[in-house]
Amino acid sequence: MTTKEILENSIIFIGPIGVGKSLLSGELAKVTGMDIVHLDELQEFAYAYSHGVKLYFDPIRKFFQMKGIVKDANLETQNAALTKTQKRLQKALIQEKFAEYKLYDSLIRGGFEGFMPVVEKVMERHTDTQVDYNRPTLSALLCDNICGVELMLPILQNLKKPIILDTGGPCFMDLSKYEKELTVDCKNSDEKAEIISQIKAIKKFVSSFGTRVYLKPSDYYLESRPYIIDYPLNQLLLKLDTYSPLANVTITPSDLFFDHKNKAFFSRENIEDIVSYETRQSLKNHDRIRELINIILLSRDNILAEGRKK
Numbered sequence: 001m002t003t004k005e006i007l008e009n010s011i012i013f014i015g016p017i018g019v020g021k022s023l024l025s026g027e028l029a030k031v032t033g034m035d036i037v038h039l040d041e042l043q044e045f046a047y048a049y050s051h052g053v054k055l056y057f058d059p060i061r062k063f064f065q066m067k068g069i070v071k072d073a074n075l076e077t078q079n080a081a082l083t084k085t086q087k088r089l090q091k092a093l094i095q096e097k098f099a100e101y102k103l104y105d106s107l108i109r110g111g112f113e114g115f116m117p118v119v120e121k122v123m124e125r126h127t128d129t130q131v132d133y134n135r136p137t138l139s140a141l142l143c144d145n146i147c148g149v150e151l152m153l154p155i156l157q158n159l160k161k162p163i164i165l166d167t168g169g170p171c172f173m174d175l176s177k178y179e180k181e182l183t184v185d186c187k188n189s190d191e192k193a194e195i196i197s198q199i200k201a202i203k204k205f206v207s208s209f210g211t212r213v214y215l216k217p218s219d220y221y222l223e224s225r226p227y228i229i230d231y232p233l234n235q236l237l238l239k240l241d242t243y244s245p246l247a248n249v250t251i252t253p254s255d256l257f258f259d260h261k262n263k264a265f266f267s268r269e270n271i272e273d274i275v276s277y278e279t280r281q282s283l284k285n286h287d288r289i290r291e292l293i294n295i296i297l298l299s300r301d302n303i304l305a306e307g308r309k310k
Contacts, residue, residue: 001161008210008307009162011300014246015215016237017169020253024215025166027289028296035103036164037155039148039171042104046119046151049112089278109158118154122147133233138178141236144170146198149205156208165209169234172206173242175199206246210307211300214247218254249299251292257283 001009011028013021022038029036105111129143148171155163175182176199186192206212217238244250257280 003157003159004208006159006162007156007208009304010159010165010209011162011211011213011296012165012167012172012206012209013213013215014167014172014206014243015169016217016243017234019169019215019217020256021166021169021215023256023284024213024253024289024292024296025164028293029164031293032164032297034162034164035107036166037104037107037152038100038166039152040166040168041100042151043168045101045104046112046115047123050116050119050123086278104155107155107158107163109154115154118150122150125150136233136236138175138182141170141173141240142175142182142195142198142202144168145172145175145202148172149201152205169237172202172246173237173240174203174206174245175242176203176245178240178242203246211249211296211303212247213249213251213296213299214243216244216250216252218252248303249296251295253292255285255288257285 011025011034013025015021022040025036025038028034108115125143125147129140132140148167152165179196179199182199183192183195186195
């Protein structure tokens, strides 16, 4: 298969933060056996590899501690407080992260070592743009989007088979209708041309995927996840209609968990905690998740069939 054909058979998930992209894309990967790239975690691995930053997710931090990249004196104390069941779960998650790291390392030509020039360029762009998610701007969103493209291109150019891409909330979106606002402060025509080129590059990147799934926020999402809705970055994402123009499949997830009203595992403080993870796993509504997965697979088959007719 050519790169174009591989991407035509690949699936990308887009949508705001916390709408269910990681959950549904992960379940889809289990059903189809396709490799999955979680953009947020690819960034975490890459940044840690580059600079040894303290990571937000305990199993990943444990992974890098074991690799000797990150030292965390508090980790063993945290582990001591876990039950045997939770320790087993954490061990499984660590093994999962090892597998994920190895997958990303194999997908990038030259592995993470060869990936470092791209990572450094992305980090420099973030610094220059002064991205602050507590005070998000259109320029910051454009920066985040083009950084996502730059991080993913080395993987896409090296693909041997179709993948599933779980994007971060700010990535990837169509900012075409905000071109005027994005270019109003440009000092010259070159700066303006660069911004317009970036907007087009983001659209081209997303459009290269054959199946583009937009997870549209539902009333359930808005009611059950107040900490996410109140997050300034997500307020901006929800205000802008930037995802739907790029999608050829739109799904409104709801009832992904049995207990809508149990918000304990949705709190920002607990979202990555091992106990919270255990709770979320036990409350998954697997019937509803399977129903949505089947809708996505049927949509993909129809899209591929239409493509073959052309």
